[in-house]
Amino acid sequence: MKTWLGAWPVVRQFTDGDPFGRGEAVRSRQTDALVPRTASADRVVRSICPYCAVGCGQQVFVEDEQVVQIEGDPDSPISRGRLCPKGAASKQLVTSPSRVTTVRYRRPHGTEWEDLDLDTAMDMVADRVLETRRKTWQDEVDGKRVNRTMGIASLGGATLDNEENYLMKKLYTAMGAVQVENQARI
Numbered sequence: 001m002k003t004w005l006g007a008w009p010v011v012r013q014f015t016d017g018d019p020f021g022r023g024e025a026v027r028s029r030q031t032d033a034l035v036p037r038t039a040s041a042d043r044v045v046r047s048i049c050p051y052c053a054v055g056c057g058q059q060v061f062v063e064d065e066q067v068v069q070i071e072g073d074p075d076s077p078i079s080r081g082r083l084c085p086k087g088a089a090s091k092q093l094v095t096s097p098s099r100v101t102t103v104r105y106r107r108p109h110g111t112e113w114e115d116l117d118l119d120t121a122m123d124m125v126a127d128r129v130l131e132t133r134r135k136t137w138q139d140e141v142d143g144k145r146v147n148r149t150m151g152i153a154s155l156g157g158a159t160l161d162n163e164e165n166y167l168m169k170k171l172y173t174a175m176g177a178v179q180v181e182n183q184a185r186i
């Protein structure tokens, strides 16, 4: 049994053969009681960080079908086990109580958000696209054929990957929109 003085880390550092304080001297009952957040996982799922287009590899630790921790995947040739702070915190994208899981809609001049079911929201988007094209379509500008609408624009986010951006560009071009941008470039 150590005296209170002998249990003091700096004393242990010099008396227990750990002069640089990088081993036993800096351990305590609290540190010995710590367990990794991955310890309780019953399986690990490989994934890709959805936060930006770098596409770092992730290991998603799952317990009872719930995500308990997300860490870098050492086998990823992109990131070799590393995640930036956003990727390291991406568990919260799944588990945060403030995560939005329904379609939220605020009517023109409304002051409150309301929930919409997905089918209703998709119909509203389609109606607005058709109406906007009908009202703003331009066959020609200054005698030149343009076949476009300036009433629709797209601003994508950095979480979109190459394939999603490719499909979005195809979709918007097919609709006649020419203003297609991405937050990552802005």
Ligand code: SF4
Pocket (backbone or CB within 6 Å): 049, 050, 051, 052, 053, 054, 055, 056, 079, 082, 083, 084, 085, 086, 087, 088
């Ligand atoms: S947000 Fe960070 S961890 Fe995620 S893909 Fe981008 S660089 Fe990698």
